[in-house]
Amino acid sequence: MSKGKQDENEKPPLRWPKHLKYMKSSIVAKPPYCKGTLALPNTDFTLFYGSEGDAHYSIHLADACAPGTFGVAGEDVYDETYRKAGKLDAKNFATTFDTRSTSLVNAIRIELLIENPKRIQSEDVSIEPYKLNVYGKDAFFKAHVDTPRSELMFGSLVIVFPTPHEGGALKLRALGRKEGEILEWTFDASALLAQQEQPSIAYVAFFSDVEHEVMPVTFGHRVTLTYSLFYVPAESKPPAELTQISTNEQSSKTALRAALQDETFLPTGGTLMFGLRHQYPLATSYSSSGEHDKAALRALEPRLKATDGVIDILKMLRDAALRLVYEANWSPWSHCESFVLTDRVLPLPETHETIEQGAAECLQAFAGSESRGRDPGDDATPVYWVTGHPLRMRRTGVGARAFEKTVQTYGNEPALDVVYWRIWIHALRGSERPWRLRPRRGRLLHDVLTT
Ligand SMILES: O=C(O)CCC(=O)C(=O)O
Numbered sequence: 001m002s003k004g005k006q007d008e009n010e011k012p013p014l015r016w017p018k019h020l021k022y023m024k025s026s027i028v029a030k031p032p033y034c035k036g037t038l039a040l041p042n043t044d045f046t047l048f049y050g051s052e053g054d055a056h057y058s059i060h061l062a063d064a065c066a067p068g069t070f071g072v073a074g075e076d077v078y079d080e081t082y083r084k085a086g087k088l089d090a091k092n093f094a095t096t097f098d099t100r101s102t103s104l105v106n107a108i109r110i111e112l113l114i115e116n117p118k119r120i121q122s123e124d125v126s127i128e129p130y131k132l133n134v135y136g137k138d139a140f141f142k143a144h145v146d147t148p149r150s151e152l153m154f155g156s157l158v159i160v161f162p163t164p165h166e167g168g169a170l171k172l173r174a175l176g177r178k179e180g181e182i183l184e185w186t187f188d189a190s191a192l193l194a195q196q197e198q199p200s201i202a203y204v205a206f207f208s209d210v211e212h213e214v215m216p217v218t219f220g221h222r223v224t225l226t227y228s229l230f231y232v233p234a235e236s237k238p239p240a241e242l243t244q245i246s247t248n249e250q251s252s253k254t255a256l257r258a259a260l261q262d263e264t265f266l267p268t269g270g271t272l273m274f275g276l277r278h279q280y281p282l283a284t285s286y287s288s289s290g291e292h293d294k295a296a297l298r299a300l301e302p303r304l305k306a307t308d309g310v311i312d313i314l315k316m317l318r319d320a321a322l323r324l325v326y327e328a329n330w331s332p333w334s335h336c337e338s339f340v341l342t343d344r345v346l347p348l349p350e351t352h353e354t355i356e357q358g359a360a361e362c363l364q365a366f367a368g369s370e371s372r373g374r375d376p377g378d379d380a381t382p383v384y385w386v387t388g389h390p391l392r393m394r395r396t397g398v399g400a401r402a403f404e405k406t407v408q409t410y411g412n413e414p415a416l417d418v419v420y421w422r423i424w425i426h427a428l429r430g431s432e433r434p435w436r437l438r439p440r441r442g443r444l445l446h447d448v449l450t451t
């Protein structure tokens, strides 16, 4: 990657400021899921399936299920090497088990959305049935992320019925903070259910950008109901008297306050980038006016998942806002030339023609860059990737597929108009020189610094 030119009289900072280290370590992530069991009255297990006027009991469930398909680049395909299980779409089954009559919404709100529960009320979360899956012996579902069905979808809920089975554990995976680190958690419903004295179901709710995989069932039938979790935009503000403190709130505030009070911390100003841990669905087809798409990133702010809610604290810095980062390469094979920061999904054309301009200029033009030519601030302002350097995200495991948008090719359903994006919080440490702070669309990021 190229380094920006430096002003003759200005030396680039050589050290990674210690305050940034503290800030980075103050953001501690909780696992991106919550799980448990829920005791239910016997009647709740009744499951009907079939087409209209032809409802059956659940006894021969395995026979009723169509082979499970999954999405590959917009088409529904059935491939036993990817997913070997039966499935029924929501319209073809009904169950007396109703999530609304349980405390599941509260569990999701309090355990999964713990970092910002003060912003989320139970009524703000909607649980929508998605699919019924039946896994017989040797059935599995390979690693995938759930296809986002709208910008408001934040998670998935899986209910495992207490049908006798062994194996079929659900593995969840997410990127760790260290380079190349992939964190993995196991939800073994058969083991959990075997310990219950009362009839119970097992549940797991996770952020839908979290990769998951169902391991092969070794005995019996594993029957699951999957649900999509959506935010319902709230009309009213949460009650002011309720104050909850999220895990990172105190430590991040302390680290940031200390940094801001220290005059030796980035004395000439600087651009700070915090990569969000989670990926978020954003629509890719937008009006050319650019107004709606800008609103998409702004609308996401109050819905940030878990530790990503740290944006509230980063508002102590200047102009903290959500941004996308585009990588400007000369060709698919060349190294990264530079990064272009944007406040929206760019309406990039599908083209195989050679573009005469440099990749960065081209991206800037699409971003509607206000000033033509280079801003002196572009070359001189160092960029500190406090967390989530884009090239690192691209190279490692789970995030690799996501950053390159190939998530589309391994979702659980064909859908291309809303896809997951990696998003950064961009914030500025003020300096005496106001030109450095001028917010610009399509800003070019140079002089990339990493730990
Ligand atoms: O059955 C499960 O445990 C998970 C199913 C799943 O991941 C899906 O339907 O997308």
Ligand SMILES: [Fe+2]
Pocket: 144, 145, 146, 156, 212, 412
């Ligand atoms: Fe899934």
